[in-house]
Amino acid sequence: MKVADPKTTAGRAFVRSLNILLKFARLYGYDHSRTVEQLNVAWRELQTAIPAGTDAGLLLGATGSQLLLDGVPLEGSLSEKQFAQLLSSAGLASVQFFPSITQEELSRFTQAFPIGKAKPAELAEQLKAALAGAGGVRINEVCFVATDARLKEASMAAQLAAATLGEDQDQFKQWLNDPQKLLEMIAAAQGSKGDGGNGAAAGDGGAAAVAGSGTGSGVGDAAGGQSADGGQIAGGRFYALASDAPAGGGDGAFYSTSQLNELVGSGTRIEARLGFGPGPGPGGGSGARSGTGSNSRGGGCSFADSSEEEIFGILSALTSIGHVGAGGTGGVAAAGVFHEQMSMLPGRAQDMLKAALAELASHAPDAKPDQSVLVQLAEHLAIRFALERYEKGEVKVNAVRQMLDRMNQEIESLRKILGAHEDKMTDAGLVVETHREILDRQFWAAVPESGKRTVLLSEEAWCIPPRNVQSYVTELIEQENIADAISILQNYASCADSQESDARKKAAAGLSEMAELYAKLDPRLLGEALRHLGLRLSVEQDAELQGVVSAAFVRLSQEAATSRCYPAMEQALELISGVETQRPGIARSLRGKMGIEERVPEFVEEALRARQAAAGLTSVLKMMPQTAMEQLAVRFNRCSLRNDAEQVANLAADLGEEGLQSLRSTVRGGPVAEAVEMVGLLSKLDAQAMLVFLPARMKDFPRVAQDRIIRQISSAGAPGRCRVLLEVLDYLDPLVMPLAIDEIGVTSDREALGRLLNIADGDLPQGGANYLRVKAVEALGRIHAPEAVAALKRLVESKKMFGWTEPQELRIAALQALEKLDPAWAIAFLPKSGLDGADLALAPLELASNSKFVRQRRHTRVRLAKPVTAVSTNLKEACRLEIKTASLTGGVATISRHLAPGTPVTLRFQVGLRNLQATALMRDYRAQDMAFEIVDMGLEERSKLRRLLADNLGSAPVSPENETIAPSSETPVPTGSRTAR
Numbered sequence: 001m002k003v004a005d006p007k008t009t010a011g012r013a014f015v016r017s018l019n020i021l022l023k024f025a026r027l028y029g030y031d032h033s034r035t036v037e038q039l040n041v042a043w044r045e046l047q048t049a050i051p052a053g054t055d056a057g058l059l060l061g062a063t064g065s066q067l068l069l070d071g072v073p074l075e076g077s078l079s080e081k082q083f084a085q086l087l088s089s090a091g092l093a094s095v096q097f098f099p100s101i102t103q104e105e106l107s108r109f110t111q112a113f114p115i116g117k118a119k120p121a122e123l124a125e126q127l128k129a130a131l132a133g134a135g136g137v138r139i140n141e142v143c144f145v146a147t148d149a150r151l152k153e154a155s156m157a158a159q160l161a162a163a164t165l166g167e168d169q170d171q172f173k174q175w176l177n178d179p180q181k182l183l184e185m186i187a188a189a190q191g192s193k194g195d196g197g198n199g200a201a202a203g204d205g206g207a208a209a210v211a212g213s214g215t216g217s218g219v220g221d222a223a224g225g226q227s228a229d230g231g232q233i234a235g236g237r238f239y240a241l242a243s244d245a246p247a248g249g250g251d252g253a254f255y256s257t258s259q260l261n262e263l264v265g266s267g268t269r270i271e272a273r274l275g276f277g278p279g280p281g282p283g284g285g286s287g288a289r290s291g292t293g294s295n296s297r298g299g300g301c302s303f304a305d306s307s308e309e310e311i312f313g314i315l316s317a318l319t320s321i322g323h324v325g326a327g328g329t330g331g332v333a334a335a336g337v338f339h340e341q342m343s344m345l346p347g348r349a350q351d352m353l354k355a356a357l358a359e360l361a362s363h364a365p366d367a368k369p370d371q372s373v374l375v376q377l378a379e380h381l382a383i384r385f386a387l388e389r390y391e392k393g394e395v396k397v398n399a400v401r402q403m404l405d406r407m408n409q410e411i412e413s414l415r416k417i418l419g420a421h422e423d424k425m426t427d428a429g430l431v432v433e434t435h436r437e438i439l440d441r442q443f444w445a446a447v448p449e450s451g452k453r454t455v456l457l458s459e460e461a462w463c464i465p466p467r468n469v470q471s472y473v474t475e476l477i478e479q480e481n482i483a484d485a486i487s488i489l490q491n492y493a494s495c496a497d498s499q500e501s502d503a504r505k506k507a508a509a510g511l512s513e514m515a516e517l518y519a520k521l522d523p524r525l526l527g528e529a530l531r532h533l534g535l536r537l538s539v540e541q542d543a544e545l546q547g548v549v550s551a552a553f554v555r556l557s558q559e560a561a562t563s564r565c566y567p568a569m570e571q572a573l574e575l576i577s578g579v580e581t582q583r584p585g586i587a588r589s590l591r592g593k594m595g596i597e598e599r600v601p602e603f604v605e606e607a608l609r610a611r612q613a614a615a616g617l618t619s620v621l622k623m624m625p626q627t628a629m630e631q632l633a634v635r636f637n638r639c640s641l642r643n644d645a646e647q648v649a650n651l652a653a654d655l656g657e658e659g660l661q662s663l664r665s666t667v668r669g670g671p672v673a674e675a676v677e678m679v680g681l682l683s684k685l686d687a688q689a690m691l692v693f694l695p696a697r698m699k700d701f702p703r704v705a706q707d708r709i710i711r712q713i714s715s716a717g718a719p720g721r722c723r724v725l726l727e728v729l730d731y732l733d734p735l736v737m738p739l740a741i742d743e744i745g746v747t748s749d750r751e752a753l754g755r756l757l758n759i760a761d762g763d764l765p766q767g768g769a770n771y772l773r774v775k776a777v778e779a780l781g782r783i784h785a786p787e788a789v790a791a792l793k794r795l796v797e798s799k800k801m802f803g804w805t806e807p808q809e810l811r812i813a814a815l816q817a818l819e820k821l822d823p824a825w826a827i828a829f830l831p832k833s834g835l836d837g838a839d840l841a842l843a844p845l846e847l848a849s850n851s852k853f854v855r856q857r858r859h860t861r862v863r864l865a866k867p868v869t870a871v872s873t874n875l876k877e878a879c880r881l882e883i884k885t886a887s888l889t890g891g892v893a894t895i896s897r898h899l900a901p902g903t904p905v906t907l908r909f910q911v912g913l914r915n916l917q918a919t920a921l922m923r924d925y926r927a928q929d930m931a932f933e934i935v936d937m938g939l940e941e942r943s944k945l946r947r948l949l950a951d952n953l954g955s956a957p958v959s960p961e962n963e964t965i966a967p968s969s970e971t972p973v974p975t976g977s978r979t980a981r
Contacts, residue, residue, distance in 0.1 A: 101136025745779025
């Protein structure tokens with residue numbers, strides 16, 4: 001088993017932490033505690049990746065959307081790919097972290113990344129400015145430098161060969177790499193077999209032998225005679241090709257310098273010289289070369305007339321020549337091997353070789369030597385042979401692929417000799433085009449435009465490599481020929497239903513590769529391609545083909561989700577549902593890979609931001625009711641504004657009965673955590689279902705869950721929520737009952753009058769305390785029901801022998817309610833009530849019916865002139881609170897240690913010489929401050945708290961904005977926003 005490199009493991013951890021750090025910075029800012037803590041985590045992991053005392057640093061590279069760690073690609077998440085894309089877009093090739101880096105330099109590096117919207121081009125400049133003078137980290141930008149001119153126009157194979165062979169080679173190898181010189185060597189090899197007569201061409205190959213003098217069909221006069229085009233040959237000197245020595249006599253293997261230059265001129269003139277091209281004959285002849293060779297005709301050399309055996313013979317000869325060149329052999333020995341290989345080829349094969357090489361030379365007559373000439377020559381021969389046979393109709397497209405595959409195997413040996421460096425690049429993680437792809441691409445490039453269109457609209461379109469199809473369609477799009485482009489892609493997709501297994505396999509793989517093109521050209525094409533693949537999934541029996549089709553189906557589904565093509569997503573989900581009825585195992589596996597369900601949160605957020613669901617989105621969400629409702633419920637519970645909550649509820653209502661049924665089933669029998677999250681949205685959409693399912697489950701829920709449910713029901717604002725709250729009241733934990741009664745009063749529903757009056761008179765739910773009576777009286781004041789006036793007067797007026805019957809706090813609450821219901825009576829009774837204006841100063845706040853917030857503050861919050869200290873008495877580890885602002889129902893305090901929201905805390909307040917106690921539930925957490933809500937308190941203790949707040953009310957009033965409304969305590973507060981306390 002291979003043991004992972006500790007440095008690589010630590011480096012990967014550092015990259016993840018760095019990405020999380022930048023994400024926290026964008027969300028909260030660089031000064032936030034979570035961002036600072038994440039910076040410390042990243043620093044520790046960077047130290048692990050670059051241990052002290054080592055010289056090696058850490059190199060983080062980026063190419064496109066791929067991150068590389070010390071040159072090794074990292075498999076990252078979508079966010080890490082986006083990080084790589086950001087670096088690449090900014091022109092940054094890599095970031096080098098040295099062992100000398102400090103935490104301060106790492107902080108400077110991260111803070112250079114913008115937290116808002118910024119152009120990628122600005123990132124490089126910001127990093128340069130931030131890292132000025134930093135010695136522990138360096139950024140490397142992408143730049144373009146000059147390269148070897150010989151390789152400027154070379155293919156990838158040529159560059160690999162040049163790097164492998166190097167520059168210090170002998171003359172023979174240099175000539176092998178120059179198509180012009182190689183053509184001369186082949187002509188010389190043929191010429192060495194001639195008769196050496198009076199200038200006439202002879203021999204099997206029909207080569208142009210040059211010797212002697214005369215003006216017949218020879219090439220020129222050795223003593224200053226005329227050249228082929230009528231020019232004079234200066235000095236009459238001749239040179240041999242192999243050694244370039246002066247001519248010493250005539251076996252026909254020697255050429256003058258001017259003749260060599262003419263020989264390697266344009267393609268037409270070379271072919272005419274060698275006897276296989278059009279045009280007039282050489283010298284003063286009449287237009288056809290004299291001689292008895294097998295190719296003495298003046299027409300072109302046809303490859304289609306040859307057999308595969310002849311082509312394979314040429315390829316084998318080129319491989320042997322490549323062995324000689326790569327082995328460093330030169331001089332006479334190398335020339336001998338070369339001549340031997342040429343002599344073994346039939347005359348027609350030699351002519352084909354010369355024709356192919358002459359065409360290569362004619363394409364770039366001034367090009368410098370390229371070390372991949374032999375490979376290019378072999379590929380050119382294979383392509384010409386396959387193309388001519390295809391154009392003659394002797395083979396079909398699928399047979400062409402098979403033919404190219406066989407010839408590619410022969411060329412492979414030559415590539416291994418001259419292209420070993422290609423393997424080194426592959427090992428380094430660089431993408432190099434495969435040899436088969438090279439042949440396919442070259443063949444396709446040589447096919448005429450009319451032939452390409454015919455093939456792509458035929459049943460054999462699957463034979464064309466996807467890269468070539470994509471290139472052709474892209475050209476059609478650029479030419480604004482959209483109709484043909486659509487027809488070609490439709491036809492290619494239909495090949496997935498072919499009767500041939502190979503066709504289905506190739507078509508499925510091609511559709512996977514071209515998924516982005518299908519989505520870009522016309523989203524409806526994605527749906528059509530998915531239909532072909534989905535139908536094939538249900539019936540495909542071959543295991544290998546089933547895997548290929550499944551992968552293509554998943555890829556197209558992912559592209560539909562990425563491009564937000566909702567109709568295609570809907571079709572994909574319908575198809576997978578059909579597959580599930582026949583092959584449930586495969587369907588479950590594919591559903592998790594399609595990437596649609598995991599993007600539901602993104603779909604929901606985009607629909608809410610747009611204020612209107614995109615076409616087809618609702619249908620997609622309907623097909624995933626459970627996932628959709630879970631996300632909508634979470635989003636609904638996070639809303640602090642009424643309009644936002646209504647928008648979420650409307651989107652949920654659009655999902656119809658399927659979505660509602662999902663909510664009902666979860667509340668009725670789902671896990672507690674899931675049921676709690678669904679309650680708010682269900683109460684908004686179907687309050688009647690809440691009455692049926694919730695009370696029976698409520699008694700089994702923990703206090704934290706009950707508390708959250710009551711707050712969600714209240715925030716939903718559904719018309720029937722009062723009845724739901726009354727039904728569950730008796731099942732609640734005693735600490736949650738005050739909240740429920742308070743929310744009942746907020747509904748202003750007269751249906752609650754009877755129960756509230758009973759509680760106010762002392763008929764308490766089981767476990768309830770007198771604090772509930774005060775909350776019930778406050779609720780009666782909010783309902784504004786005249787029927788409650790008599791009961792409230794009785795609470796205020798009742799007396800016993802020595803004082804009042806009811807506690808003062810209860811009488812204050814009742815009189816404050818009467819000020820709203822019967823203000824004249826309240827004013828008249830106040831002087832004899834034993835209460836003064838200070839006692840009535842802190843009355844429950846009037847709630848605005850048209851408030852934009854889902855929850856409103858119920859009591860005036862007072863900023864204390866001097867913080868009040870409170871200490872917990874029920875926790876194992878005491879907790880100290882410095883209360884800054886408070887009301888009769890809670891407050892905000894700086895806390896000595898974090899407590900989870902919902903934690904019950906018994907607090908002892910230290911107010912001068914007085915102490916008072918209360919039970920509270922901790923609420924939201926922001927930095928070092930936590931809100932708390934009082935849920936139980938003795939009425940005498942509440943009177944003490946009232947006097948404390950009344951004493952501070954005049955010295956430090958709270959602004960009217962903060963006094964009347966506030967966002968939900970459960971709503972996350974983004975960085976930089978101002979929250980009312």
